[in-house]
Each structure stands twice: as C-alpha cells, then as structure tokens.
Amino acid sequence: MKKLRLLLNFMQGYRLKYAASILATGLSALFSVIIPLVIKLSVDSIIGTKPITSSIMNRLVQLLGGREYLLENLWILGLVIILLTLFNGLFMYLKGKWSSQAAENIAKKFKDNLYETILRAKYNFYSKYQSGDIIQRCTSDVETIRNFLANQFVEIGRTIILLSLILIIMFSIDVKFAFVSTLIVPIIFVFALWFFTRVQQQFKKSDEAEAELSTVIQENITGVRVVKAFAREEFEIEKFAEKNRKYRDLTYNLIKLFANYWSFSDCLCMIQTALVVLVGSYFAATGKITLGTLIVFTSYEGMLLWPVRQMGRILSDMGKTIVSLTRINELLREEKEDLDEGIKDFKVAGNIEFKDVTFGFERDNPILKDVSFKIESGKTVALFGSTGSGKSTIISLLLRLYDYDVGSIKIDGVELREISKRFVRKIFGVVPQDAFLYSKTLRENIAITKPHASLEEIHGAAEIASVHDTILEFEDGYETLVGEKGITLSGGQRQRVTIARTVLNDYSVLVFDDSLSAVDTETELKIRRALKERSKETTTIIISHRITSVKDADLIIVMDKGKVTNIGNHEKLINEEGLYKKVWDIQSSIERDFENAV
Structure with a gap:
C-alpha cells in the first residue's frame, strides 16, 4: 500500500490524463467488440433469415436503409466495419499518446525528486549506498516505472473493460457455449498470478545484480589511474566478468521464467481455442447455434484469451514496478538536511x-x-x-x-x-x-565558488595558488577543458586549481x-x-x-x-x-x- 500511495502521489497533476486514456481504452474496446456483432448480423439476419432480436441492431439496420436494402448493398456493412476499425485505431492512438505523455512527466518527477534527495541528504547517506546502486535506482528503476505507467497501467483498464464486455455479450447470446468458451480461462488466470509472485522475486535479484555491475564500472572509471598504476587491469576485468556472470545467470533465470509462462499459457490458449472451434462446429451443425454466433464466439475467443494472457505480463511488470518503487522509496525516505534552521547571519571574525x-x-x-x-x-x-x-x-x-x-x-x-x-x-x-574537478574548463572550475567573478579575480586567485603561470602554458589557457575529475592534470595541478577555487571567494x-x-x-x-x-x-x-x-x-x-x-x-x-x-x-x-x- 505504501508503494501504491507513493505512485499515486507522483501521479498528481496527471490523473486526468490517465482517466482520459482509460476512457479512450474503453471506447476502443467497445468498438472492437461491436465488429463481430456486425458480422453476426450480416451472416444471420441480412444474408440469412434469422430475426433481429436486439433493438439496438434493429435500429442500426433501419438507419442504414433496412434489411432488403442492405442485402443488395452489403458493401455498406463492410464500410461500417471499416469505420469501427478506424475508430478503434483512433482511440488506441489517443490512449497511447496520453498515457505516454503522463508517464514521461511522472518519470521526470521521480528523477527530479531523487536528484534533490541525493544532494540534500545528510552526509552519512553516502556511506550507506554505493554510487552504482544510486545510479541504478535513478535510471533503470525509474525506467521500469515509466514503462509500466506508459503501457501496462492503462492495459489493466483495457483488460477489465474488454473482459467485462465480452463475457456479458457471450453469456447473453448462449450460456452453454459461453461456459465452454471460458472453461480454461480461470486456469490461465491462476497461472498468471503464480507467475507474478515468482517474477517479482527474480527481478529483485536481477536488479540488485545489475546495480553491483554498475558499481564496478563506476569505480573503475573513477579509479582508472589506480588501476593502471598498479597494472590491475586483468584483476578488474575478471572482477567485472564475475559480476557480469552473476547478472547474466539471474537474468537468464528471469527469461526462462518468462519463456515457461508464455509457452504454457500458449498451450492452454490453443486448447481453449480448439475447444471452441470443435464444440462450436458441432453446435452449429446440429442447429443449436447459428453460423453468425460461431463467428462471434471464435472472434471473441481471441479477444478474451489475449487479455487474460496479458495479465501475466501486466502482473510481472507490476511486480518489477513494486520492486523498483521499493528501491526508490528507500532513497526518498532518507532524511534531508535542514540547511536554514538556526541563525542565518551575523558578523564573523573567525574565532x-x-x-x-x-x-x-x-x-x-x-x-x-x-x-x-x-x-x-x-x-x-x-x-x-x-x-x-x-x-x-x-x-x-x-x-x-x-x-x-x-x-x-x-x-x-x-x-x-x-x-x-x-x-x-x-x-x-x-x-x-581529494582534489575534485568537474569536466569543464579551468576558468569554470575556478569560478564555481563565485560564478560571476571577473577574469581578473580568477587570475588573482590562480596566482595565489601558484597555478596561473602553469595554466598559461596550456594551449587554450584558462579555456582548457579538463577531463572528468581533472584526470588530464597532474595531482599538484589539480590541488592548486582547487586552492584557487577556494581563495576566489572571501x-x-x-x-x-x-x-x-x-x-x-x-x-x-x-x-x-x-x-x-x-x-x-x-x-x-x-x-x-x-x-x-x-x-x-x-x-x-x-x-x-x-x-x-x-x-x-x-x-x-x-x-x-x-x-x-x-x-x-x-x-x-x-x-x-x-x-x-x-
């Protein structure tokens, strides 16, 4: 519940867009389930002679010119099916557009809050978490949430609406055939729930292994001088390979879990489809159902089974999202420093x-x-x-x-x-x-403590730090771009630049x-x-x-x-x-x- 509350808090400001997206999904589902009914109408009551029992369908036939007219102009019903398909596609597009826009904004909100937390957290925060793990939570975990919100979150609404409409229509047409058509569906759904619990555990292990891998990469990029100075390349390569093997094995287990789910659920779906075709053909041959009804049920079977199978994917992505929300929530719950509590100004002599x-x-x-x-x-x-x-x-x-x-x-x-x-x-x-420099020019690095300092002030600070003449020897002088953490400078040069950066301010x-x-x-x-x-x-x-x-x-x-x-x-x-x-x-x-x- 805490994770769901966190997600709902971050969705503030975008809930209306999600509501619109779910409405578009509902309309898309409605148009998709109407299409088989139009086909049934055409086969049973326009081409065939079965009376139209539905008042809605009867009004539609009268609106389009009556049965005799439609029998002579079947292209009109074809045009209706095309229009319904177009409307279905339009609302699917709107669903995707609105949910993606909302998801991107929520992902940005997560990243902004995480970055603020990282910078405002108390100093002991940095001894609790490895830098690679923090990066993993701010990137991969946020991406998992974004993907769920952009795709699976709205699909939950589509699945519920589609299943509800199809089941209502199927049972209203023929109860016995509807039972046959949904016989294996509960088994698929239970299997999807089992898959959800398993994939959640496996994803957590895989995600943590990826964080360890990121930490090794980050440490070696940061400490590349140490690695090269002590000829530790082979050791670090083997260390990375070991972490990579662990990540590969855990991810492979996750992929096997997905493969088992999809293959087994495919098998169940094919059995259910075969059952509908066989029983439906028998019912149609013996006159228990019409040909149009068989067409509707076989069409609906595909629509019914796909959302049920998708529940496994939705639930697995939900499991991943819950793991990611848990990891992100751990960071967001870190206590922030109160920088402004207390005396804010007084004349300081330095005693x-x-x-x-x-x-x-x-x-x-x-x-x-x-x-x-x-x-x-x-x-x-x-x-x-x-x-x-x-x-x-x-x-x-x-x-x-x-x-x-x-x-x-x-x-x-x-x-x-x-x-x-x-x-x-x-x-x-x-x-x-530890003389830390940013991947910026020497002038920008010195001016960090006083961004609007004049060039004369920067030169003066560099002279105090005994680095001015050294900087002028570089080809681009103060505009020389230093590598990340000042890797292109010697240790003494880096230290003198950091001294200049400090003495620039009063x-x-x-x-x-x-x-x-x-x-x-x-x-x-x-x-x-x-x-x-x-x-x-x-x-x-x-x-x-x-x-x-x-x-x-x-x-x-x-x-x-x-x-x-x-x-x-x-x-x-x-x-x-x-x-x-x-x-x-x-x-x-x-x-x-x-x-x-x-």
Whole structure:
C-alpha cells in the first residue's frame, strides 16, 4: 500500500490524463467488440433469415436503409466495419499518446525528486549506498516505472473493460457455449498470478545484480589511474566478468521464467481455442447455434484469451514496478538536511573554540575524546597528527556535516549548533584532500565558488595558488577543458586549481585539509606566503602530518588517537615530549644522514 500511495502521489497533476486514456481504452474496446456483432448480423439476419432480436441492431439496420436494402448493398456493412476499425485505431492512438505523455512527466518527477534527495541528504547517506546502486535506482528503476505507467497501467483498464464486455455479450447470446468458451480461462488466470509472485522475486535479484555491475564500472572509471598504476587491469576485468556472470545467470533465470509462462499459457490458449472451434462446429451443425454466433464466439475467443494472457505480463511488470518503487522509496525516505534552521547571519571574525568535545559514529567508540582548544581570528593554526587521529573529523564537525552531542563548539561566541548549516558553509572555505574537478574548463572550475567573478579575480586567485603561470602554458589557457575529475592534470595541478577555487571567494575561515601534500615544498611556501599577504584577517586552518607544512603556523594543535596531546608553536613543541618532537627528531635525523651522504 505504501508503494501504491507513493505512485499515486507522483501521479498528481496527471490523473486526468490517465482517466482520459482509460476512457479512450474503453471506447476502443467497445468498438472492437461491436465488429463481430456486425458480422453476426450480416451472416444471420441480412444474408440469412434469422430475426433481429436486439433493438439496438434493429435500429442500426433501419438507419442504414433496412434489411432488403442492405442485402443488395452489403458493401455498406463492410464500410461500417471499416469505420469501427478506424475508430478503434483512433482511440488506441489517443490512449497511447496520453498515457505516454503522463508517464514521461511522472518519470521526470521521480528523477527530479531523487536528484534533490541525493544532494540534500545528510552526509552519512553516502556511506550507506554505493554510487552504482544510486545510479541504478535513478535510471533503470525509474525506467521500469515509466514503462509500466506508459503501457501496462492503462492495459489493466483495457483488460477489465474488454473482459467485462465480452463475457456479458457471450453469456447473453448462449450460456452453454459461453461456459465452454471460458472453461480454461480461470486456469490461465491462476497461472498468471503464480507467475507474478515468482517474477517479482527474480527481478529483485536481477536488479540488485545489475546495480553491483554498475558499481564496478563506476569505480573503475573513477579509479582508472589506480588501476593502471598498479597494472590491475586483468584483476578488474575478471572482477567485472564475475559480476557480469552473476547478472547474466539471474537474468537468464528471469527469461526462462518468462519463456515457461508464455509457452504454457500458449498451450492452454490453443486448447481453449480448439475447444471452441470443435464444440462450436458441432453446435452449429446440429442447429443449436447459428453460423453468425460461431463467428462471434471464435472472434471473441481471441479477444478474451489475449487479455487474460496479458495479465501475466501486466502482473510481472507490476511486480518489477513494486520492486523498483521499493528501491526508490528507500532513497526518498532518507532524511534531508535542514540547511536554514538556526541563525542565518551575523558578523564573523573567525574565532573558534572547542570545549570538551567528544564525538563518534558509535557511542562506544568515540573518534574525538574531550577535545578542547581555541583559535584566534586571523591566526594560522595547524592540526598535526597521524592518520586516524581525528583531524578531518574536527573539520567535519565545523562544517556541520555531522553534529556533536557532547561538549561545545563556538564561532565568535555563538554555539555552532545554533547557526544554520547554510551560513556555516558560507563561513568556511575548504580545500579538501581529494582534489575534485568537474569536466569543464579551468576558468569554470575556478569560478564555481563565485560564478560571476571577473577574469581578473580568477587570475588573482590562480596566482595565489601558484597555478596561473602553469595554466598559461596550456594551449587554450584558462579555456582548457579538463577531463572528468581533472584526470588530464597532474595531482599538484589539480590541488592548486582547487586552492584557487577556494581563495576566489572571501571566506572568514580557510581550511586546508592536507591539500598541499601533492605540491613541492617550495610551491607550498609560495602559496602560504601569498595567502598571508592576501588577508591578515582570515583565519587559516592547516591539516597535515608533515612538519614542513605546519611549522610556520602561529599555533600547532597536536592530536593522537582522538585527543589533543600538545598545543604550541614549532619552537615550543620540539622541546616538549610528544608526537611532534618524535616526528621532528626522525625527520631531522634523516636530513642529517642525507647531508652526510652527499
């Protein structure tokens, strides 16, 4: 019921079009069932001498000139059949047009909502779902729903109307022959229901296997440098082949299920048709029914059996649609971030204070433990520590990607939880460790944080990031198109472009999350000097495990296993026992050994 409610909600605005489509289907069905009755009339009462018992048919004959006139002009009845066929075709066309238009719009609505959910979901959403699986739900699953709404949804109405009209007419003409004509129909219908339950299970397995396949493709396209750098092509090809084999086998099982259904239902339909022809011929030969009645029943038999067989297809597609709706609903139910709740604006100087902050994804396993420190406005502060010490988690908390429960974080004396997420993310300019670039020009990539920036501003930001001269060396300069994720650039070039992108905007706090690791020491020094000259009022936070990157900071916060172990400047820390002094001693020893070796 929840899936049906979801579908009905998305159909809002297009229900009238579906109603019109179902009406067109009903009229099409009506015209199609009238045609055999006109043939029966022609055979039994125009060419033959059987009295016309139906008042409607009697009026039609009188309207067309009477029995004698029609007997001399049988082409008129032929013309009536042609007109009925044309009307049938017209309404079938309208049904297809209106249902397709509605289905396309509903599919667009699904995609729009899914995309909005993906972008507005909480940060932990991306750790719950694989990217290939998300893509699968947004494309293949939406396409399954679109196909059902465009074709099978309206066919349900057509099937019900057609079956109702045919059964009413057949039983009104001859009850005994009608029973014979519908003898095997219940068996076909029960078989269709069984097929529905089986195909739903198989489709879910096949759909999930396709999602795994999409994930492997996406991962290898994204990580193609790693694959090639470590010569992992053969391993990844075999990994893909294994996933592909699994998908093929599951899909093959699905195809076998379809083949069994159609072949068995074909057999039942042929038996039913043969039964009608044999019994009908006997009844006609013995005078129990007229030749026209035999023609009507044999015509109706095809019309009757096809919709019943189609119920299997309709139900199987409905099963696929239910699976797809379930998978889509899982995404749409994900809680969205409220970006605007809280203080939306105040003057920010850049003072930051952590007080007794404890945080972890699991209560029994905290990443940060009683973290306390102060950062003064305009200062350059470094977070130093080994991998996994909690440095990046501090930045995640500052950006409100995650919210803390224990302790206090304040920006200029205002509790961070009381500030809206949208405003918080306008305060902080972050250069992430993973330098991500879009498949656009270098100019467009730099201008992402400030779309209407002038070329002079872009050049200025590139100069601060020490990448301006490098860009000018390219044939197309700032109009150089970089590959997806900046694959055509070196690691250092990508990082410097992301730095330029960040410093283009006027942020109160700049955060470099180990983002200078891919540039040489000399370039790193030039970037830091340029940043200092650019604005002495901007608070700068540098995250690194390299002493060369942090030693010139005004304040260095040393972290180890989620705790702050030492705080001070470089001179103070190299004279204090702790992680910083150990790393400094090791690096100094290596440098001395290298100098002696030279």
